[in-house]
Amino acid sequence: MRITQADIAKIANVSQPTVSRVVSGDGRVEEGIRQRVLEVMREHNYQPDARARSLRSKRAGLIGLVVKRPKGGLSDDPFFASLISAIMDFLVGKPYHLCADMTLDAQSQVGLYDELLRSRRVDGLILVESEALDERVHRLQADHFPFVLIGNPMGNEAIWSVDNDNVLAGRIATQHLLDQGFRRIGFLAGPSETTVTRDRLEGYMQALRGRQDRAFVWHSDFGSQAAREATREHILTAPEVPDALVVLDDFMAMGAVQALRDFGANVPGDMGLVSFNDSAICRLIEGGLSSVSLNIETLVQTACERLVDAIEGRDPDGPRRTLIPSALIARGSSQPREVARR
Amino acid sequence: MRITQADIAKIANVSQPTVSRVVSGDGRVEEGIRQRVLEVMREHNYQPDARARSLRSKRAGLIGLVVKRPKGGLSDDPFFASLISAIMDFLVGKPYHLCADMTLDAQSQVGLYDELLRSRRVDGLILVESEALDERVHRLQADHFPFVLIGNPMGNEAIWSVDNDNVLAGRIATQHLLDQGFRRIGFLAGPSETTVTRDRLEGYMQALRGRQDRAFVWHSDFGSQAAREATREHILTAPEVPDALVVLDDFMAMGAVQALRDFGANVPGDMGLVSFNDSAICRLIEGGLSSVSLNIETLVQTACERLVDAIEGRDPDGPRRTLIPSALIARGSSQPREVARR
DNA sequence: TATTCTTGTGAATTCGTATTCTCGCATGAT
DNA sequence: ATCATGCGAGAATACGAATTCACAAGAATA
Incomplete structure (x- = not known):
């Protein structure tokens, strides 16, 4: 059998509402009585029933x-x-x-x-x-x-x-590559329905304004495998291959790194890279992967x-x-x- | 104001318990009435209150x-x-x-x-x-x-x-390295309080029995950085450097890979590696990281x-x-x- | 026709707590 | 002395649905 406020009340010789007041801490209860009730509660190891409580009080917690x-x-x-x-x-x-x-x-x-x-x-x-x-x-x-x-x-x-x-993040990433001296910066994006892609892409566009005459954008699915393929098949075979890439996230960036490696290209010697999330994997490649930290x-x-x-x-x-x-x-x-x- | 079973009951000209029976589906309700009640519920967009329900029925869900x-x-x-x-x-x-x-x-x-x-x-x-x-x-x-x-x-x-x-996993990993021809297999473990470490280590010991005369065990904290340091400072400087390592998890293994790379060593040419978890990062190094998949x-x-x-x-x-x-x-x-x- | 059995329904109760209402008493102001 | 005020605590009720129980009406049996 479960111990209820009514039980506590009976034992402490007070009414159930008084126990309720002691438990919830609001409403005035004389100190002596409060102590007695607390004592009984402790003795009998009372624990309020969250279900009843939330039914009455309208808070689920x-x-x-x-x-x-x-x-x-x-x-x-x-x-x-x-x-x-x-x-x-x-x-x-x-x-x-x-x-x-x-x-x-x-x-x-x-x-x-x-x-x-x-x-x-x-x-x-x-x-x-x-x-x-x-x-x-x-x-x-x-x-x-x-x-x-x-x-x-x-x-x-x-x-x-x-x-x-994400707009700011995209701008920061692109701006950084510009500041580092890259001059033909591309963007390896995720599916275009996703707002991250849209927003970061906008940031990329903003940063390029007046600094680079055209944009180079490729879309790929998420994940390193998809990004690896996209990099191999579309970016590295493009008529104008970029000298740096903003990549939508760290995993995709790792995919790009692999594709570049397959191709015999170096990072950042042949291709600068910046991505987003700053997850643990950024430290896994030689020299580290630059990444925009998101402060989750x-x-x-x-x-x-x-x-x-x-x-x-x-x-x-x-x-x-x-x-x-x-x-x-x-x-x-x-x-x-x-x-x-x- | 919230719509309750009582409201539905009044509108449908039945009693509240009948509505309850319709909702929960047990108890017999005549088909005509059931339909009428369901109709009213639909019309008024009734949704049972989970709190009251669980107070009475003793299931929180x-x-x-x-x-x-x-x-x-x-x-x-x-x-x-x-x-x-x-x-x-x-x-x-x-x-x-x-x-x-x-x-x-x-x-x-x-x-x-x-x-x-x-x-x-x-x-x-x-x-x-x-x-x-x-x-x-x-x-x-x-x-x-x-x-x-x-x-x-x-x-x-x-x-x-x-x-x-985990004992089996440790044995599988070690066995695999033995089968591949490695002859001095070490174990890079996590903190020894953790049961994963203890169990996988036991599997490692079991696999070695009769195949390799002594064990080489190092402990490190979790994470690639700690593992990288442990590899650099303890494993690579050991009097007898192993020719392969079983590493407690993929991140630690990546740390080991980095340390080996720093040292100018190749994987698996100079050091075979197997780890655990088979997480996404296993595909991120050249050739891939062998790993025991855990089937979570x-x-x-x-x-x-x-x-x-x-x-x-x-x-x-x-x-x-x-x-x-x-x-x-x-x-x-x-x-x-x-x-x-x- | 009288007597069981079904089957479905509603009234009342329950779950455990929070809250509102009320009441007695004591205090202080008029 | 009288009345407004306030405080503490008990009685009663609300919360919304599930469940128990009794009791109808109708079907089935004798």
């Missing part, structure tokens, strides 16, 4: 996270791993836990939406969206559910969102704070869209050609 | 996962990422969600235990333990809480547990099935400890020396 499964699973997506790790980190010690779900398709997304939010299973939602926004978001807005988007709201000003400043901890922290504010009814002023700045970590792959050839 | 934070966060631990990804994958479509928490120390571990289990927030727990078991496990057993251990139960036969067969999907699936069985009161026969076999993925780093030198 859960924050939902829904991720769409990319092809091939999430296992080796370091962005996802950092994300979830940072969320858990943020929630340590706070009165919320993380409820994480994966979906396979848009259909089940909507199902989950009902299952998690409309059923009041969670108090709010962190939405991670890497492509265009869909119906869900509008339903979330219409129903006034607390949520924060991690990603690009695509001009929807009403949404609270946090994102890496700050991203997540900001998102979580916004969400908790929204859940608890605080609507802070300020812009609804927060962009987290990035910083370049320069390594060997973007050294000036002269230095590299020395 | 949540499975807890508690991970201890290793130093430096989890962000770049691919094992953890695969794990959580596989759990989410398993739970898709099942009436459970994942509630994931991270803890920093043993103190908060116990707090979480109360917070999650004794408060009935979750129905069961997946425990991931990479070192020795602690007090929590005994409390879980004493309170008869459904849980499954992912890791080594250290001889505690009463615990349901699932683990990679099966591991997680087995663990989840066991847990759900326990939660739902089924206690299957059979051994309580399940070991998931591994398979070697041979790549360039373990090619026979003659082949490599050709």
Whole structure:
């Protein structure tokens, strides 16, 4: 049998609501009684029932996270791993836990939406969206559910969102290569539906403006294998081969490195490289891979704070869209050609 | 205002319990009435309240996962990422969600235990333990809480547990190197408190028996940097330098590769390598890194099935400890020396 | 026709806690 | 002396759905 507040109340000779006041800490309770109740609670190892508590108080103490499964699973997506790790980190010690779900398709997304939010299973939602926004978001807005988007709201000003400043990141990467003396900088991008690709590409374009007369852009699927093939078959055989590449992420960059190696080319002697994420693999090639570090901890922290504010009814002023700045970590792959050839 | 079963009942001219029967699907309801109720529910977009439901029915629909934070966060631990990804994958479509928490120390571990289990927030727990078991496990057993251990139960036969067969994995890796003609095989291990290290080391020892007269074992911290240093400072300067290494994981192996490269040595010409996990980075070095693939999907699936069985009161026969076999993925780093030198 | 059995339904209760309402008493102001 | 005020604590109720129980009406049996 489970020990309830009523049991504690009986033993301590007080009423159940008094026990409730002692537990929750609000409402006035005389110190003597409070102590007695606490003592009884300790003796009997009482633990409040989270279900009853949340039924009555309307707070679930859960924050939902829904991720769409990319092809091939999430296992080796370091962005996802950092994300979830940072969320858990943020929630340590706070009165919320993380409820994480994966979906396979848009259909089940909507199902989950009902299952998690409309059923009041969670108090709010962190939405991670890497492509265009869909119906869900509008339903979330219409129903006034607390949520924060991690990603690009695509001009929807009403949404609270946090994102890496991918335009800035793209500009920084490109600018860096220009500063290092590269003169024909290309961009190896991911699928063009993804907002990361679009935003970083825009940054690349901005940086090139007035510095390089034309852009060289190739698209490839994610992953080092796809990038390796794209580099081999399209970039290295192009009529004008670039002398440096901005690559969409570290894994793709490693693919490019492999393709270059296959071709007998050196990095950065024959091809400068900068990518994004600054993941652990950047240190795995000779001289290191230059990469724009994304500061996911700050991203997540900001998102979580916004969400908790929204859940608890605080609507802070300020812009609804927060962009987290990035910083370049320069390594060997973007050294000036002269230095590299020395 | 929220739509409740009572509201639906009033509109459909039935009683609230009848609505409940329609929703949960058990109990007999006349087909005509059932249809009418379903219609009204659809019209008013009714969604059951998970809190009330779980208060009454005693099922939270949540499975807890508690991970201890290793130093430096989890962000770049691919094992953890695969794990959580596989759990989410398993739970898709099942009436459970994942509630994931991270803890920093043993103190908060116990707090979480109360917070999650004794408060009935979750129905069961997946425990991931990479070192020795602690007090929590005994409390879980004493309170008869459904849980499954992912890791080594250290001889505690009463615990349901699932683990990679690390002894086998260690043996496979070592055996493979022996078969490839290496004759002085060393082992670059992680911290000796970790059970992965202990188990794989045992497999290594088993494989050597009768094939190689002595063992060469070095310990290092996790991560490629630590492994790189350990390789440079201890292995390459040892009185008897091995001709091949079994390395505890892919990242450490990459560190070893770097150290060898710094030293001017070739893989596998001067040093054969096999590691564990078969993560994406294995393809990033020239020729590829041979690695023992761990089959985390099966591991997680087995663990989840066991847990759900326990939660739902089924206690299957059979051994309580399940070991998931591994398979070697041979790549360039373990090619026979003659082949490599050709 | 009287008597069991079905089968489906609604009234009432339960789950464990939070919250609102009320009431008695003591205090201080008028 | 009287009345507004405030404080602490118990009684009652709300939260939303599941479950128990009793009891109808109708079918099946004698």
